[in-house]
Amino acid sequence: MTAPVNPTSYQATYLTCTVNGVKVADCGGATPSAPRSITVNGGKGKAIVSWQPPYWPGVGGLTGYRITAVGGKVYDNISPDATSHTVTGIGNKSYTFLVEAFSAAGAGRAGNGR
Numbered sequence: 071m072t073a074p075v076n077p078t079s080y081q082a083t084y085l086t087c088t089v090n091g092v093k094v095a096d097c098g099g100a101t102p103s104a105p106r107s108i109t110v111n112g113g114k115g116k117a118i119v120s121w122q123p124p125y126w127p128g129v130g131g132l133t134g135y136r137i138t139a140v141g142g143k144v145y146d147n148i149s150p151d152a153t154s155h156t157v158t159g160i161g162n163k164s165y166t167f168l169v170e171a172f173s174a175a176g177a178g179r180a181g182n183g184r
Contacts, residue, residue, distance in 0.1 A: 104178060
């Protein structure tokens with residue numbers, strides 16, 4: 071957000087990330103955009119959740135990730151350099167996993183995989 075144009079209005083500036091001329095994400099906010107290309111490979115009582123980093127890392131860069139097994143556990147404090155995490159101690163059923171990226175400003179939107 072920029073300085074007021076007059077006392078009762080503000081001018082907002084929104085940026086867009088593009089790859090080869092195609093819009094892929096809204097960028098420029100304080101928090102990161104969603105992690106991309108999330109995949110899940112399951113096994114007995116575990117799942118390997120993989121992702122690509124967000125296009126926009128947020129103000130100050132990525133500080134980490136959080137994975138949530140919907141209806142189950144939350145896995146915090148995953149390294150900002152990580153692109154996968156092995157989730158253990160889950161039952162043998164279908165889960166949807168949410169992956170959120172963090173910057174100093176907080177969590178961005180979650181990406182999901184199943």
